[in-house]
Amino acid sequence: MNKIDTQIRKIKSSKSIGLMTHVVVGYPNLRANEQLIQALVLGGSDFVELQIPFSDPLADGPLIMQANEIALKQHVNVKDVFKLLNNCKKKYDTPFLLMGYFNSLYSFGVKRFCEEAKKNGASGLIIPDIPPEEEHQENFLYYCFKNDLYAIRVLSPASTSKRVKINLNYAKGFLYLVRGYGVTGSSIKMDKRLKTLASNLKKNSSLPLALGFGIAKSKDIDDVRDFADIVVVGSAIIDIIMNQGKRINFRFIEKYLRSLHL
């Protein structure tokens, strides 16, 4: 059984909202990543996303973009991501997902990437720029399937019913629903029709919903509590680290996550 499913069961039985947190591998640096992940797990993360740093992160706002740039300046690459993932696998039961952009996979080789991801302990992949229509060329979903990696489908308020249908055909684990129109980061406003969209998704799929983009405070979580099974906190963590400067207070991050009152 995929670890993502096990975790979802656990969340459901606890009747609280699940938490997925986000790390840009190499930000602020590889060594700090290990301590950061520990803080995230202790802070209550049910899932952790490890982002492969990339030069052109299309769906990311300024904070994550800057984190990507800082990681790339230190020459952090896919191999470092796998190494970190492997260390995490040994330490935690928490499912890890790799997030990134398709060229990082394409350049490494999609088949090889999926095999390495599995081998090093990933449970799923979140790659926003590889829609199912390109499958005939890339075999991305095929290699995810072969390696028991869940290729998380990302939907947004912009998604038409046709797009929802296409994506549901391939969805596994959970659905990632973007809270509004925009890129990652706190400036994105929650869309008015989000609740309707969420209930439509629930009607058409038994998969839990992860709500993400711009979730930073308890209030943001309360806004989606009625229909979200999981919330994703990403940029907010990077924001804390950026404001802390050189010495990162990992305890503070852990406390911050606990203060979100899931």
Added chain:
Amino acid sequence: MFFSYKTKFDADESGHFGSFGGRYAPEMLIPTLVELENAYNKAKKDPAFEKEFFYLLKHYSGRPTPLYFAENLTKKFQGAKIYLKNEGLNLTGAHKITHCIGQALLAKKMGKKRLIAETGAGQHGVATATVAARFGFECVVYMGEEDVKRQRPNVFWMQQLGAKVISVTHGTKTLKDAVNAALKDWITNVKTSHYLLGSTVGPHPFPSINRDFQSIVGYEVKKQIKELEGRLPDYLVACTGGGSNSMGLFYRFLQDKSVKAIGVEAGGKGVHKYGGHAARFSGGKVGVVQGYKSYFLQDNYGNLIKTHSISAGLDYAGVGPQLAYLHEKKRVSFVSVTDKEVIKAYKLLVKTEGIIPALESAHAVAYAVKLAPTLPKDKIIVVNISGRGDKDIFIVAEALKDREWFEFLKDKVTNHK
């Protein structure tokens, strides 16, 4: 009808040119790309759309642009006849206005109120700001910080035209980063805004839409050269950044086997210098970035690398997917010229023909004058002068180390009120 023209090198229904192109876009953008595709497919068959497009090209932009026999240049090199397609005579000084008019008409049809654009040299930004003023759109142009610095006059004109110019400070601070910023704005404002992408790049349907609008260039050349020479040309030469002017010139000739098409990439400081050029077909690899599959200058892990060119408009890590396909099919060949050769060619064209080319277009001239002397005198080369050089006044003056210009600038700064 103009828009019903097809070739065997076109995209399939899902926007693939062979294995290139496609629509590698995040889900947030796919519905709007589908909307654009549908709007375009409908407009293509609408005679009123074609009529309005052609009306504006003729009466607003000033088409057809001349195909001019460069007699002096031809004599100088004692080889093939050189013709210049002078796109610099368009409104706003370059070919870019053509796809801006076309896309503005589509945006109007889709009920959009706001135009987003990226720009490198500023030519596409100025052209977008121009159609925004003409059609009453709000307009935002993203421009890399580096380009804002080197193409200041165009920033000024965009602002005069009512556009908001946003300097992009992320990444390499050039065209590719402006594209990213524009795409992000589009993701955020997709309901009200149209992204007026400025080249034959990006996710489907952009590469095909911009090619179709720009194909007016080759369409006119075909008529004009038949009138002047009674036959087709032997060579077409155009500079290649994203591909809008080269696809524009080549497209209507792709089915004519005797016509050779050559794209000239920016060789910058030399194609062997990592990060020192923008010659995708020399130093690039196939990848998937900014919504499409093509050749990109990238590192071993798929990150786009720094590019360099004296011309901001060619300083881009990717190339249009149809050109990648035509390269693979050996229908279009690619060469590159260095910054130094470009400056030389620029000076040459100015002095021999009295035409001031944009530095982008001077790339095409630089290659054409290498090619011409190797060919017999009865051969014909058509060179696309995609834009005029007014915008490059600061760069050229600096490259030529023009003392008087420097004094003038100093004086302007001191006496600026």
